[in-house]
Each structure stands twice: as C-alpha cells, then as structure tokens.
Amino acid sequence: MSGRAAWLTIKMHRFEVLIAVALLALMGVSAWVVAAHMNAVTVGPECWSQWEGSVGRLNACQQAVERWLDVHEHESGQLTGFMGLLPAAVGVVLGVPIVARELELRTVSFAWSLQGIRWRWLLSRLWPLLVVAIVGGVLVGFATTELRSARLVSPFEADSMGDIARQGPVLLTRVLIGFGVGLLAGSLVGRTLPAFLVAGLLVAAWIMFAGPTIERSAALSHVSYATDEALSGGGVIGYGSVRPLDWLGEAYREPSGRIMDGSVYELACPGANTSGSECPESAFVPYEDYERMAKIVPQSAWGSIEQAETGAGLLVAGLAILLTFPVVARRRAG
C-alpha cells in the first residue's frame, strides 16, 4: 500500500498508464471543448422554430441555429461515436497487465515470496491503476454529461436509449468493467496479449448484448403509449410532441379505451398463425375502430435505466476484481 509500491506499479506499467491517461484526457477534454463550443452559440428560444433548413437567405436567428447545428453535427456527432467502445477499451488496457505481465515475466514467484500474503501484493499492484481508472472515468463522465446538457438545449434534440451508456455514470462503469474483466482475465490466462484479446471479447459482448438487455429490462417498467399523431407532429419544425427514448413495438387502443399490444390479427385469433388454423372473417375486429399507437419508453425513464445499468456495471466490475483475489491466491507462479 506504500508509495513505493505505487511508484513501482506505475513504472512497470507506464506505457499502459500513458496510453490510458492520454485517451481519457482526449475524450474528456474533447467533450468539454465541444460542450463549450455549443454553449457559446447563443440561440434565442424563438429561433429554433424559425429554422427551415440551410436554404435561401437566413436571418440572424436562423444563422445562429445553423451555427449551432454545424457544431453539433461535426463535433458532437463524431465524438459520441467514440464513447461507445473507447472507455471500456481503456479499462482493459489498464487492467490486463497488472497480474498477467508479472506472471508472464515469471517475476511473481519472487514478488510473492517477499510479501507475506498474496492478496496484499495484488492490492498494492491494483490500487494505483484503479485510481487512474476511477479518476479518469469520473472526469470523462462529467465532461460527457456537460456535453449532453449542451445538446439538449435544442428542441431538435432528444435523448435516445443508445445515449445512456455514452455519458455520465454508465460511462464510468464501462471503464471499470473493462478494468475488472481485464484484471481477472490477466490473472487467469497469465499472458498479456491473449488476456487482452479475451477481455476485449468479453467486454465487447457486454457492450453489445448485456448492456442493451439491461436497458430494455429496466425500460419495461416504464412503458407508455403514444398516438401516431403525437409522435409525428406537434413539436418544433415537424418533430413529434412526444419524443420517446425508445420504441418497443405497436399497440392498439380499443374504442373502450383499453390498449392492447400486437397486431389486430393476433388480437382476433390468438395462435392462428402458429397452429395453421383458419381465422374466420367474423373474428377480425374492424381496423378503423382501433387507434394505432406506439409502445414507447418515455424520456422520464432515463434516470432509472441509467441507475439500473450503473448498478449492474458496478456489480460486474466489483465481482471481477474480487474474484481475482482467490484466483491469485491459488495460482501457480509460473
């Protein structure tokens, strides 16, 4: 736990620390600068509805909107694309070599013999890089939250489900998941490059499959319904008055007011498709009596979905880090 141990760890892994700090700084500073650019363009509230596209001669109000959109499209759009994978990749870069490199170089037998208990050795190696990951992740999380706030100034913009993991606390947990999984994979595999590839695959699977599944599950308790009319109009320059976080499917409102999921056919003849039986004509409910609606996740669900994914991410990262201790305790040194 001493300062010497921390210094030794940083020295051993200086390349990884440099790369991680550089990438985190690049992400954080870029997000902060782009947010500042967007905030610097003052657009009056009445101007958004005046903008009709980049055609013809624009008045001062429309020019301000045009400038804001330009910054948003060229700077913010490109940046958020990197926020999906890069934070987790940084975590993997920091986590993998902590145990794997010393196992690979066969220096652990000497290091373990100097320390009374292996978990103390692991802790002394772990915490300096974990601090780098947490501090970097927090700063990037703050900067991306700023960017989100700057983006939502415009009524053209609305959050979508995919944005949740690209900012704030979820972004921090992505760094920590990469770190934890990288650490565990490194101690299991005992070689840096293979561990890097294995951890990379696991983290990519989390980002592509587990993360969205958790988001969907959390969203299911916030489902609401919106009419086609509300989704397609009533907002500024043709946007809908309702801007969902996500679409979950179709629904129909009966004349009685009851809302039902799925197609009219399935409502009329449940199971007819799969059983192969004919659906009698009389069973069809007149389509025009039903109002077509969309099953949506409202913007208000953002907070609880974010909490669910943050909680799940912290759990996985924490478990991976904790599991590394018994793995190291029982592992052969060579």
Added chain:
Amino acid sequence: MSRAVWLTWKMHRFEVIAGVLLIGLLAISAWIVTGHITSLGLSDACWPRDADGNYATNACDSLMNDFYSITSSEGGFVRIGLALVAPIVGLILGVPIVARELELRTTSFAWSLQASRSHWLASRALPMLLVAMVAFVVLGIMGSMFFDTLAVGRQGAALTEVASGGAALVARGFMAVGVALLVGALTGRTMPAFIIAAIVVVAWSVMGVTMIQAQLSHGWAVWTPSNDDSWQAGQLGYIAYVDHGNFDTTKPGEDGQPGARFDFDTLDREAIATCGNAPDDDSGESAEFRAWADCADPIYQRGNDAGWNLTVPASRYGDYVAVDTLASLLVGGSAILLTFPVVARRRPS
C-alpha cells in the same frame, strides 16, 4: 527448420489458434451466407425495374425482398467481418514473433545459439507468415465468392471494401503482419506493440488508403449527366463521387468540364425579362402566380437539366483493388524487411 517451426508453434499456439479460429469462423459464415443468396435463384430476368421501382415480375419483388433481408442482416455482419478480421488476425500473429521473446528476455540465449540474428528472425517469422497467408488466402477466396454472389442482386462492394476479398484482403492482412512484426521488434513488449500496431494499421486503412483513393478518383473521374436512370437497369453507375456542377454544353468548358458553368443569375434575368417579376404569392396557388410559373419554369428547368456529376465509373473498381493490393504489399514488405536491421542492432532486452 522443422524444429524452429515446432518451437514457434509451441511459443505462439494461443495466437495461432485464435487467428485460425477467427478466420475459419468468418470463412464458414461467408460461405453459408453465399449459399443462402445463391439458393434464392435470382436471375437477370428481374431487371430492368420500372419507374416506380418495381422489378420485372411479382416473384422478383418477393425474391428481392428476401435478398435484401439476407444482405441487411447476416450478409451485413459478414461484410463487417471481411473488412476487419484479416488485419486483426495479422496483428495477433505478427506482434508476438519478436516482442514476446524480447519481453521474456529469451532472445539473448536464442541469439547466441544462432549464427546470425537474421537467420533467427527468418526461422521465427516464416512459419507464422505461412500460417497467416494460408488463412488469408482462404478468407480472400470466400470474400470474393461472397461479393460475386451479391452481384446477382445488382449490389457491389463499396470503395471502403476494396480489401474485403481476393488479393487485396490477403495483401491487407500481410501488411498488418508486417507492421505488427516491426512494431513488436521496436517496442519489445507484446501489449504496447499490439496497441501501437493497431493504431498504425487503422490509420493506414482509414486515412492512408482514403487519401490514395481520393487522388486516384480525381485522376479517373469523368463528367456524366446527373439525370441518368441507370438505377432502373440495376447497374451501379459510379464507384466514387468527386464533384457536381451545372453546365451549359453549348459553350466551351475548362479543365475537361463538359461546358461553361451555368450562371443562375442569367436565368433569373432571362425569367424576369421574359415573364416579369414573380407575383407576391407565398402559397403559389393564385392564377397570376401559376401563369408566371408556366412561363418561367421552362427557363429554370434548363438550368436544372444541366446538372453533371464528376464520378469514377464502376468499371474502374478493379483498378482500385490493384492499387490497394500493391500499396499494402509495399507497406507490409517494407515493414518486414525493416525488422531485420532492427533485430540485428537491437539489445536483447
């Protein structure tokens, strides 16, 4: 030599297994998706499409729906894989060849056993290169078959996919092996070498190749009228877009342009001179406005009809592939050759 091959396999078996597995999975996937598309039985009889976009028969409409369903799902994944996997496997196989032994500090012993370091490097690099090239050739063949099959639905590879099949895929993979080998020898550690080599390969594939293609496109582009309806025949008119302009072909053009640049102010003046100023009617529905529009529209239409695109014909695709292949071979070959003096002069730790 066989002992060297055995030793290389023993040292790098994880990388070899991971690389071969990745390539094998993708090659089999490409082969299966190719089979799915072939089994649709699409034929040239489905073209041309009518002006509304319908294919020749209703059956063709249905077949094309199935075709798009395959290409937008499983076919899309295969396309992404073909673009990414060969360079990734090249990095995995190339990085540890020198870097791992330097990192484990076994090179001083290994170098003392060999007469020359070049000999040592060749004995370590050639088996890995052989494995990589065989894997790339298999994937290249599968990639070519896949893109050939897309042609039945009149879809082609984009310019960003020049290295997704055939010789260009093999060359791109070879380039990644070479860069990874050199960076591994320079840094002497596997993970940093993997990260640096990955950055170099991505930079080359995204920026280097794009810059070369942009230069080629400017040289190969020709002006063609923009109002052509070749989409109905399903033929991709061009592979790269460079510029657009409106030209008056009755007047001589500059720098190979089909005519003098159209001056829309002249059209404005001509419309005012012929039809008068446009009536003040934002709705455009008054009889007075419609009469003015009937008079002025043909004048403005002349300008709209005079649109030309500066594009590279799709028939040039093979030339892009050839240049990409040569450039990748050059970069990869240079990197491998440069590794020899680096290893010869390097400290063993």
